[in-house]
Amino acid sequence: DAGVIQSPRHEVTEMGQEVTLRCKPISGHNSLFWYRQTMMRGLELLIYFNNNVPIDDSGMPEDRFSAKMPNASFSTLKIQPSEPRDSAVYFCASSLIGSSGANVLTFGAGSRLTVL
């Protein structure tokens, strides 16, 4: 398996533009997580899905952020309109949550977003 695949790896955009980040989880995993990492705030959980259904989006900063998971192999995180304070590395991670309750995440390489 190629692991969790994220695109783009780097994005530079101007304030007000729409940004779409993409994630392909590991085949067979049933949960997908979007995290944001900044120096100031560390790793923050934005939203997670279980079996393609959003379970907890309490970490989504505001209505400018939205996430979808139309099928088990694809998810998007969209920011519209983007602002400079959205600059961060966005990570997607997936896991197979079973009866044991353990939740071991496999992370993608991240998408580094710079909003000018």
Place this chain on the structure above:
Amino acid sequence: SQQGEEDPQALSIQEGENATMNCSYKTSINNLQWYRQNSGRGLVHLILIRSNEREKHSGRLRVTLDTSKKSSSLLITASRAADTASYFCATKAAGNKLTFGGGTRVLVKP
């Protein structure tokens, strides 16, 4: 605020020495995990310890968990230059959310 907080924030050691870092958390947990992040990369899972376990080993890694003190430690023995990275603890309470601490940056000098 973050569930887990690592201590120290940064650690510099010589190759061959042991590295110890600690994690404190605030609420009851189901399990605690440690991850490593190399510069510019995603996090990689290292080890998981359940709330009913006190100690766990994996290669050169040793993790302890004290639920009465709500703390965990990660020991890396005989460190190598390749161990240079940031190390994060992550806690899982009820549900499937993993909450990460701020991390410990470890520099292993050759």
